Amino acid sequence: MSNEQNVSSASFVPALCLGVLVFVSGAAVMIYEFIAVRMLQRFFGSSLEVWSAEISVCLLGLAAGYSLGGWMADRFRSWAPLGVVLCIAGFSAVFMEPIVVKTAEHVAQSEVMRWWEPLVASAAATLVPLLALGTVMPQAIRLAVTRLDRVGSSAGRIAALSTLGSICGTMATSTLFVTWGVRESLYATCAALVVGGVFIVFAHFAARRKTAPVAALIVASAPFLAPAAFAQTIYENYSAYHHILVRDEAEKRILYFDSSPQSTMFKTDAYAGGFEYTEFFYAPLVLDPTTKSVLFVGLGGGTGPKYFLKHYPEMKIEVSEIDPAVVKVAKQYFELPEDPRLRIVTIDGRTFIQRTKQTYGAIIMDAYASGPNGAYLPYHLATQEFFRSAFDRIENGGCLVYNVMGEYGGSNDNIVRGMLQTLESVFQKVYVFQAESSWNTVYLAQKIDPAKLAPNGTRDGKGWPDGPWLAHPADLSDLAAQLAAKGNYLPPNFPKRLTQFSAAHTAARDGKLYTDNNAPVDIAQGR
Structure with a gap:
């Protein structure tokens, strides 16, 4: 052959x-x-x-x-x-x-x-x-x-x-x-x-x-x-990033990602019934009542943007949400309004922050992945390098708010400690709060760049409340009470909310410093 x-x-x-x-x-x-x-x-x-x-x-x-x-x-x-x-x-x-x-x-x-x-x-x-x-x-x-x-x-x-x-x-x-x-x-x-x-x-x-x-x-x-039907579910879909469920449960409507609840509202009142931890989103407005622009990273059901649009007519809101399906769900099922003051960009949060030229009075981080043992932060949104990028996009005196599902001494304790360690390596002052009704830890990190302050130690020559509060430690509850007395909108009982400090706030700083090279926040714990 x-x-x-x-x-x-x-x-x-x-x-x-x-x-x-x-x-x-x-x-x-x-x-x-x-x-x-x-x-x-x-x-x-x-x-x-x-x-x-x-x-x-x-x-x-x-x-x-x-x-x-x-x-x-x-x-x-x-x-x-x-x-x-x-x-x-x-x-x-x-x-x-x-x-x-x-x-x-x-x-x-x-x-x-x-x-x-x-x-x-x-x-x-x-x-x-x-x-x-x-x-x-x-x-x-x-x-x-x-x-x-x-x-x-x-x-x-x-x-x-x-x-x-x-x-x-x-x-x-x-x-x-x-x-x-x-x-x-x-x-x-x-x-x-x-x-x-x-x-x-x-x-x-x-x-x-x-x-x-x-x-x-x-x-x-x-x-x-033919897709299977689910009882009590009014919407279900697999998007590129989530298994999305919208359920009506008793008097509430709840948004789930991969079986983990993300947002909630009363069916009879779209501006009520949100999770307790979302009230901490107002904390930057206590430290700087002149805030006029806020960036939300992570939309969910749109609780934060929706509330801010209602209560602050002069404020401009931008949202970075990676999943376009989530945007559609927030508008269709959670009554996120169409408003010229609201701009939503379907892009990864870190990518948006690195590319935008805009600066904000506050950046509010509420983006994470949920798993069977708790919350898993996208690692690239929890590193020192990311926080430096966010720092550059925040006005002097402005704040970064970060929600983490975990609590000091409890679930995801190592992440709670590591996030505090990493935030304090970038921001000049960090407060740590603990929700009472859930195991959410919320960080409030303020940017204070002394080199860019006025000679009298203020940002623009004006003291608080006409400019940001820059002296720490501060009695945030008292500041909130003063603003409420002046007629500034804050959630009911918000001064009390600002006394809910996490034990991490005064604990020894022994957490891991998260960097792009090593931030194991998305690896399951508890094994």
Whole structure:
């Protein structure tokens, strides 16, 4: 046999078709991976363990698939098995969400998440479709080889197409999740694989003058394409960043991200019923009653922006919210008004702060990811480098407010200590408050740049309340009472609220300094 002898199988499908199938299967691997993570985060939070579990399962599935695919390529040397595995990869992934739900219900039995729980759920949901996709490349290489002296170039070309597909699948996920939603992206990917697989099988048997009723695979999957309904839920969706739920519970409407409550209001009064910790958002207006502009990072149901728009007619509000789906929910279900004083930018908070040229009287941080053991701050919003960027965007005498789900000596104690240590490395004065009705710790960090003060020690030559209060320690409760007596709006009993100091306020500063290089705030605690 000469090395130029044609060793390909049936040639009825052109090389272009084979390349497209390899490209699509490569893209599907990454799309499945991202979709699985979004579904796993609903039950296991946004911790790194979820990503570690899914990446491990993905690599295991591909490794097993490569081995099985090599055997299939040598054993069958046919297009039909390639079509079958594409159908399996598409059809089995349709069940990804119910498998995640059922598996999580069985393994998540303890209060603290065990390291193997997301690994088991990930394997149950994605190992089969990923294994099937792993068999594609070896079979495609076998079918692409037409000359024995070109095996290397054929294998390299197929591997390159698969990798390019994976790159495109990775880049496409953010657009697909935002435009379609997670479920819709999953079903579209499944459909593409099943259609491709059915085409290959039909074409193979048509070439042999045979037919097979494999189209029934698509029909059989139809009942599973309808999303499940949830009792007491008026809205549910997977966005690119959250599993979003809006529930009406008794007299309240509550917004959930990944089963963690984010915002609440009374159904009969959109400006009442908010969480206690949101009242601390008014604290910067005590230290500087002249504040005219506020930036909120994280929108949720829009409690803070909504209240500020109502009570401060001269104030301009900007919001940085990474998830456009959250913006729609806040407007549609939580009555966030359309107002010329309100500007919402759908962008990551750190990116916005680093790029904007605007300065603010206050920046209010209420952005975090929720997990089974508590709150997990996005690490890039909790570092010294980030706080320096925020410091530059705050007016002298202005404040940064930061909400953390945790309490000193209790849940997420290490994060509460670390955040205080890190904030005090940037800001001149930091107060720490503790909510009474929840385990929210709220930091109030004031910027005081002595080099830019007037000769009399004020910012603009005017003392408080016509300018910021800059002398510390201060009796914030007394300052609030004075403002309320003058007619400045503050929440009822707000002076008392400003006496709710966290024990961290006077404790030893022994927390970890968080930097971009090391800020493990998004890794589950309690193991």
